[in-house]
Amino acid sequence: MVLASTSPYRLQLLRQLGFPFQVAAPQVTESIDQQVAPELQVKYLASQKALSLGAKYPDALIIGADQVFMDARGRILGKPGNFEQAEEQLRQMAGRSHVFYTGVCVYDSAGGQSLTDYTTYRVTLRSLTRDQIHRYVRRENPVDCAGSFKIEGLGIALMEKMQGDDFTSLIGLPLIRVTEMLEHFGVEIL
Structure with a gap:
């Protein structure tokens, strides 16, 4: 099993399932195209991340993931970077x-088969002052997170409401869907 990601958040999430896996950086350049639907972008990038490691791991199940969000104005955004x-x-x-869109792909490099899907999760942020935002960003440093918050940390204090089927998708790896996909490939989590 290989996680095609450099995200410490995805690493932590996948550890929750309790099976051994390796981590490798995918060989993919990420970019956001405002003309392409967010669900198509995250599915494509998740798939490309998993497939990019197929030659290096020719007999593995490789998990790739990607996340963007669509803001209230209809713009697709990713990680802020600073x-x-x-x-x-x-x-x-x-x-x-x-709305956050999280794509996930499980690729069986030995058999050449893959499953790719996406999940959505809606968040409503509270009204926040500039000072509250400034203090939050300086305390939590969410520059590597789509949406500029860490829901598993202090970011929960920014929220007014959250809606979705799997909160782990908001962190970057929808474990409910990953579990289903792995079971398709014969991996019994329980």
Whole structure:
């Protein structure tokens, strides 16, 4: 089993399932195209991440994932990358609802078969002051997270409401769907 990701959040999530796996950086350049539906983008990138490691791991189940969110204005956004962009994202998100799209792919490199899907999760942020946003970003450093918050940490204090079937999809790896996909390939989690 291989997790095609450099995300410490996905690593932590996959550990919850309690089976051994390796981690490898996927060989994919990520970009956001505002003309392509978010669910198609995350499915494509999740698949490309998993497939990119097929030659290096020719007899493995490889898990790839990707996440973006659509803000209330209909723009597709990803990771902010720095403090200033994180604060700007949160200022624009405050007091509004946004939908996160998380794509996941499980690729059987030995058999050449893959399953790819996506999940959605809606969050509504509270109204926030510039100072609250500034303090949050400096305390939690969410520059590597789509949406500029870490829901598993202090980011929960930014929320007014959350809606979805699997909260782990908001963190970056929908474990309910991953479990179903792995079972398709004969991996019994329980």
